[in-house]
Amino acid sequence: MKADVAKFVREKLGHQPKDLRLFELALTHASVGTDNYERLEFLGDRVLGHAIAQALYDRYPKEPEGYLSRRYNVLVARETCAEIGRELGIPSLVRLGKQARDDGANQSENVVGDVVEALIGALVIDGGTDAAVQFVGRIWGSHLAEQRKAPKHPKSALQELAAERECKPPVYEVVGRTGAHHHPKFTVRVSVPGLGEATAEGTSKQEAETEAAEALLKQLQ
Structure with a gap:
């Protein structure tokens, strides 16, 4: 498991981990126990929001707040996070309790999306905010580029x-x-x-x- 997580962090997140335990924690669901990804998710969610807001502000200098908000809401949505998580191969790495595993929770949009945010949180602690923001910019880049006009929910x-x-x-x-x-x-x-x-x-x-x-x-x- 540790070797798989270390390889994932290096190859998919583009980061050389100093404290691998943080990333193992980010991949651990609450069904395993009290040591899980929830606190890291809390942190990662806020950093993701900041990174996306900054990227949109810079990318669309003439758009009003309402249009930027439409773009933002889609990019930070659980569905988008889960899509990115599946692209990264997260479902196969999530640690789950037996019942959650039997229920297929590793395919849940909520779980996969939460893990993505938790991994961002782990990047903040292990590599600093800049490392996390750079990761978001790289991984969300294609989603930003696809938004030719501000989407409407x-x-x-x-x-x-x-x-x-x-x-x-x-x-x-x-x-x-x-x-x-x-x-x-x-x-x-x-x-x-x-x-x-x-x-x-x-x-x-x-x-x-x-x-x-x-x-x-x-x-x-």
Whole structure:
């Protein structure tokens, strides 16, 4: 395990670890015990936000705050973090308790996204803030480049569409929940009277609501 983690940190994070234990901790889920990634995730989340905000500020000098916020919200979203985590190969390295492992928690967007943030936190402590910010700039670079225009969150887009068509605002309702506490799956239905409804799943209520809004938008296009 230590050799695999050391190789991962060097090759995927581009960092020579001084304290490998930090990175092992960043890959350890709470189902293993009290020594887990949660504190590192707290730190990494804040550094990720700072790094992305700075990158957007520099990259789009003429854009107003509202457009920058749209870009920011997508780039720091759990879905984006999880996508990056899978690109890095994190699911195969996450340490889980038996039940969480049996439940497939290493594939959960919440878990993979949290680990990415925890690894950023580990980089801050082991290599300094600059090392963490450089990592974010390198790994998030393609996602920044793909944003040719400021994206609009599906829930915001659906609400604006409802207003344009003089309908009541969208209503979101959790219609199902399955899975273990650490690896839940929510089913959410969104409805707009006069426009239609759609149902979608996600590993959090927010994710399921976003997916449902996007599904309804596709119906209405």
